[in-house]
Amino acid sequence: xxxxxxxxxxxxxxxxxxxxxxxxxxxxxxxxxxxxxxxxxxxxxxxxxxxxxxxxxxxxxxxxxxxxxxxxxxxxxxxxxxxxxxxxxxxxxxxxxxxxxxxxxxxxxxxxxxxxxxxxxxxxxxxxxxxxxxxxxxxxxxxxxxxxxxxxxxxxxxxxxxxxxxxxxxxxxxxxxxxxxxxxxxxxxxxxxxxxxxxxxxxxxxxxxxxxxxxxxxxxxxxxxxxxxxxxxxxxxxxxxxxxxxxxxxxxxxxxxxxxxxxxxxxxxxxxxxxxxxxxxxxxxxxxxxxxxxxxxxxxxxxxxxxxxxxxxxxxxxxxxxxxxxxxxxxxxxxxxxxxxxxxxxxxxxxxxxxxxxxxxxxxxxxxxxxxxxxxxxxxxxxxxxxxxxxxxxxxxxxxxxxxxxxxxxxxxxxxxxxxxxxxxxxxxxxxxxxxxxxxxxxxxxxxxxxxxxxxxxxxxxxxxxxxxxxxxxxxxxxxxxxxxxxxxxxxxxxxxxxxxx
Amino acid sequence: xxxxxxxxxxxxxxxxxxxxxxxxxxxxxxxxxxxxxxxxxxxxxxxxxxxxxxxxxxxxxxxxxxxxxxxxxxxxxxxxxxxxxxxxxxxx
Numbered sequence: 001x002x003x004x005x006x007x008x009x010x011x012x013x014x015x016x017x018x019x020x021x022x023x024x025x026x027x028x029x030x031x032x033x034x035x036x037x038x039x040x041x042x043x044x045x046x047x048x049x050x051x052x053x054x055x056x057x058x059x060x061x062x063x064x065x066x067x068x069x070x071x072x073x074x075x076x077x078x079x080x081x082x083x084x085x086x087x088x089x090x091x092x093x094x095x096x097x098x099x100x101x102x103x104x105x106x107x108x109x110x111x112x113x114x115x116x117x118x119x120x121x122x123x124x125x126x127x128x129x130x131x132x133x134x135x136x137x138x139x140x141x142x143x144x145x146x147x148x149x150x151x152x153x154x155x156x157x158x159x160x161x162x163x164x165x166x167x168x169x170x171x172x173x174x175x176x177x178x179x180x181x182x183x184x185x186x187x188x189x190x191x192x193x194x195x196x197x198x199x200x201x202x203x204x205x206x207x208x209x210x211x212x213x214x215x216x217x218x219x220x221x222x223x224x225x226x227x228x229x230x231x232x233x234x235x236x237x238x239x240x241x242x243x244x245x246x247x248x249x250x251x252x253x254x255x256x257x258x259x260x261x262x263x264x265x266x267x268x269x270x271x272x273x274x275x276x277x278x279x280x281x282x283x284x285x286x287x288x289x290x291x292x293x294x295x296x297x298x299x300x301x302x303x304x305x306x307x308x309x310x311x312x313x314x315x316x317x318x319x320x321x322x323x324x325x326x327x328x329x330x331x332x333x334x335x336x337x338x339x340x341x342x343x344x345x346x347x348x349x350x351x352x353x354x355x356x357x358x359x360x361x362x363x364x365x366x367x368x369x370x371x372x373x374x375x376x377x378x379x380x381x382x383x384x385x386x387x388x389x390x391x392x393x394x395x396x397x398x399x400x401x402x403x404x405x406x407x408x409x410x411x412x413x414x415x416x417x418x419x420x421x422x423x424x425x426x427x428x429x430x431x432x433x434x435x436x437x438x439x440x441x442x443x444x445x446x447x448x449x450x451x452x453x454x455x456x457x458x459x460x461x462x463x464x465x466x467x468x469x470x471x472x473x474x475x476x477x478x479x480x481x482x483x484x485x486x487x488x489x490x491x492x493x494x495x496x497x498x499x500x501x502x
Numbered sequence: 503x504x505x506x507x508x509x510x511x512x513x514x515x516x517x518x519x520x521x522x523x524x525x526x527x528x529x530x531x532x533x534x535x536x537x538x539x540x541x542x543x544x545x546x547x548x549x550x551x552x553x554x555x556x557x558x559x560x561x562x563x564x565x566x567x568x569x570x571x572x573x574x575x576x577x578x579x580x581x582x583x584x585x586x587x588x589x590x591x592x593x594x
Contacts (some may be wrong), residue, residue, distance in 0.1 A: 025503065062516050063516075064514060064515045074512055119516065121516070191547045193554040260587045
């Protein structure tokens with residue numbers, strides 16, 4: 001029975017991460033039952049800690065889709081775009097397997113292979129399941145995931161359970177067909193195109209049924225929702241309640257991506273996406289104790305590498321075809337590399353335990369200091385190791401009297417791309433500063449004189465003193481300095497507005 | 503009587519597996535329908551399957567050369583709104 005397989009798996013994969021979970025100070029996984037934690041602790045999409053150390057890839061084997069979403073347009077697959085539903089090269093299952101084996105041999109951090117499109121994986125069952133079949137055979141150490149709109153899920157659950165899949169993501173944007181009709185113009189169901197409310201009603205029904213069937217069978221289900229202001233923003237708290245009651249182990253709220261040039265309905269019609277502040281508030285409301293997905297990067301359906309990076313160009317099919325790979329040796333190398341990661345993590349965890357003591361002493365010294373948002377430039381590894389001018393995104397942390405919490409990430413244009421583009425530096429910098437609104441400090445390895453001045457006059461304190469330090473430690477230290485200098489006044493009326501506008 | 507796929511096709515594969523007559527095949531620059539095999543789904547389905555799943559307006563024509571899914575019918579974007587948005591983007 002499939003259930004037995006899953007049980008075996010959870011015992012196998014519980015190596016490392018033995019003590020109190022794998023997160024940093026926020027320890028985002030600690031609330032999870034042990035068997036779920038064992039499954040997700042080295043999954044870069046599910047664990048904020050893991051995403052610094054482990055890599056994932058998506059293979060684009062599933063082109064067809066059985067529904068239309070107003071935030072999607074199948075026309076565009078631009079190499080410069082990074083968003084779901086976009087790919088450069090469609091693969092056959094055989095090609096996909098070759099590519100996965102090549103990536104897994106060259107990126108030993110790789111733990112996870114997902115099929116997420118560019119259409120819907122379950123609307124392409126033969127291609128999707130053929131890929132899974134071959135990979136289960138050739139790379140049994142790699143976890144398999146699938147992401148679906150849910151329409152074909154109930155019909156495919158039995159087949160899904162036959163493979164080495166322990167995570168399924170369902171995108172559920174609503175549980176109310178009236179709202180659904182504003183997001184899904186049509187679905188293809190029982191050989192007909194069904195438009196409007198009726199189509200949305202069927203989709204919602206199938207999504208909910210699929211969710212129940214998966215959780216009954218012990219498969220982990222994550223629910224993704226796209227936050228669309230004025231359409232489903234106030235409704236998503238209800239969605240969160242419903243899907244959690246049915247056993248979804250986490251709910252990931254993502255911002256709508258809508259630009260007219262994408263040619264999507266929402267893009268062309270001028271539907272706006274949420275602000276950082278709106279998104280964070282809704283994520284806080286929906287997360288409950290499941291604050292695990294703030295590092296979600298809304299990857300392309302053919303992304304390769306660590307989260308937030310895309311090494312797809314190194315593994316195009318023509319390059320992959322020329323690579324000679326010893327599969328068994330590659331798997332051994334992965335196991336060895338990942339054992340080192342686990343060992344390092346455990347060592348770090350001991351250190352952060354000590355830091356927590358330091359933090360609580362801050363609390364005693366100054367009670368009720370207000371929380372502060374800080375932006376961090378990092379290229380991975382959980383440390384502050386990036387030059388301000390080289391950052392393509394900033395991670396935002398909230399430091400408070402009690403802990404340091406990862407809030408999310410904000411994408412920016414490169415400030416320093418060198419050469420001719422330098423004339424635009426000033427406006428780019430202004431945009432970065434606007435993106436960092438609400439943050440009171442920015443921590444990076446180094447920063448130039450000019451951006452330093454501009455940040456300072458915008459009320460954001462640059463800080464290059466904590467290069468190569470663990471992010472949470474550094475944020476806690478900067479917060480402690482701010483407390484020391486009296487910059488973090490105790491919570492009072494009026495200070496709330498300071499936090500808002502992030 | 504046969505349907506036809508034209509150049510706005512984006513090669514998304516949605517139509518190929520749903521054709522009851524196996525009339526659709528991958529080709530360059532876009533998928534095509536074998537006119538000898540296409541039955542317009544008569545006798546199999548109430549609606550032509552390719553035209554019922556195709557996400558691209560205007561990509562599939564009927565036997566008279568008319569778009570099975572005219573502009574605005576699938577995306578819900580009024581054609582004039584789309585034209586205005588595209589003109590604005592090109593002017594940037």
